[in-house]
Amino acid sequence: xxxxxxxxxxxxxxxxxxxxxxxxxxxxxxxxxxxxxxxxxxxxxxxxxxxxxxxxxxxxxxxxxxxxxxxxxxxxxxxxxxxxxxxxxxxxxxxxxxxxxxxxxxxxxxxxxxxxxxxxxxxxxxxxxxxxxxxxxxxxxxxxxxxxxxxxxxxxxxxxxxxxxxxxxxxxxxxxxxxxxxxxxxxxxxxxxxxxxxxxxxxxxxxxxxxxxxxxxxxxxxxxxxxxxxxxxxxxxxxxxxxxxxxxxxxxxxxxxxxxxxxxxxxxxx
Numbered sequence: 170x171x172x173x174x175x176x177x178x179x180x181x182x183x184x185x186x187x188x189x190x191x192x193x194x195x196x197x198x199x200x201x202x203x204x205x206x207x208x209x210x211x212x213x214x215x216x217x218x219x220x221x222x223x224x225x226x227x228x229x230x231x232x233x234x235x236x237x238x239x240x241x242x243x244x245x246x247x248x249x250x251x252x253x254x255x256x257x258x259x260x261x262x263x264x265x266x267x268x269x270x271x272x273x274x275x276x277x278x279x280x281x282x283x284x285x286x287x288x289x290x291x292x293x294x295x296x297x298x299x300x301x302x303x304x305x306x307x308x309x310x311x312x313x314x315x316x317x318x319x320x321x322x323x324x325x326x327x328x329x330x331x332x333x334x335x336x337x338x339x340x341x342x343x344x345x346x347x348x349x350x351x352x353x354x355x356x357x358x359x360x361x362x363x364x365x366x367x368x369x370x371x372x373x374x375x376x377x378x379x380x381x382x383x384x385x386x387x388x389x390x391x392x393x394x395x396x397x398x399x400x401x402x403x404x405x406x407x408x409x410x411x412x413x414x415x416x417x418x419x420x421x422x423x424x425x426x427x428x429x430x431x432x433x434x435x436x437x438x439x
Contacts, residue, residue, distance in 0.1 A: 172208035179209075179216040182224060187217070194236060203244045210251040213237055214262050219269040222276050227288060230273035231295045238298035238363040249303040250314035253322070261315075261322065264329040266296065278331055282345045290349035291364065297374075298367030301417065305410045332371075336379045344385045347375050351386055354394050354421065357414065365398070369417025376421075386421075395422050 170178070170193040178190035194213070197205040217225050217233040225233070241248045252263045266274060277285075277292045303311065312319040327333055335343055350368045357365040372391075376383040395418035399407055407415040 172205055172212075175209050176212035176216070179212045184229070187225075187229070191232065191236060194240065198236075198239045198243055201243060203247055206240045206243045207247050207251045210237070210240060210248050211254070211262055213240075214252060214266065215256075218266045218274075219272060221271045222273045223271075225273060227273045227277075227292060231291055234295035234367075235298055235361055235363045238295075238302050238367070241299050241302035245302060245306050246310065246314060249306065249311045252299065252303065253311055253315050253317070255315075255317060260329075261317070261325050263299070264325055267329045267331055282342050285346050285349055287349060287352070290346065290353055290368075291360070293346060293371050294350055294353055294364050294368040296367065297371040298363035301366040301370040301413055301420070302363075304370070305413070305416065330374060332375045332379075333377075336375075336377065341381045343375055343379075344382055347372060347382050347386060348389055350375075351389055351391060351394060351421075354398065354417070357398070366413040366417045369420040373420040373423065391421060395419075 170190065175190040175193050178186040181187070190209075194206065194209050196202075197209070213233055213236065218230065218237070222230075237252070241252070253261045256262055256265065260268075266272070269275065273292060274296055277289045280289065308322055309319050312322050315322075332343060334340075350371055353360060353364060353368045354372075372386065376386060398418040399415050402412060402415045406412050407419075410416075
């Protein structure tokens, strides 16, 4: 399949055709086919991640989210820039995943907190996986490539990100979801690559300036979980941009504990 055929398959209603499109993208990821992967980034976001849940179920949606993470790792700058290019209304494509109604993500977020489960935590974590891979190169550099002013990009992010919205209105409903995401980090080997980086970044945004979430995570053993992750890597690996698992641990801790000023000291000392 060429990129045009992949885009058509992703836009269609046939699950088998979409599965063939995913396989084609996965093959390009394995082969390092940058131009192919870049061309497929926006179709994957628009036609799958922003599609109604009646078309794309939760399992397929999570597969597509992790595939987007893998695509960024082929060429972080080129794919990130393509993901973040504005749509016709001026909104950044990747952020539309948070605001489009009726999607798998929207339905997960709208559930009653008491009904959230492991699969919902996986949905939240996989959603942030591609963001983590992108943020390691810096939003400023991505904004330069897209031609979008960095402050406009940040404003669109803040206006779209659901955990920031909840924090600004003192909404405490995400505490159970945060604890479920922390549980994913306890056993990272049970999940595909990308889940742990996404989980760490998700907790970072959920807990920033939200003491009700930060306190709950600390009481649930966040520091022990993150320390356990960091101890699996050498001091230098912990601060390498290419190592997203230890980065996820730092992200999960740093907002609530204000570790940003001496994060490298912790990286070397653990």
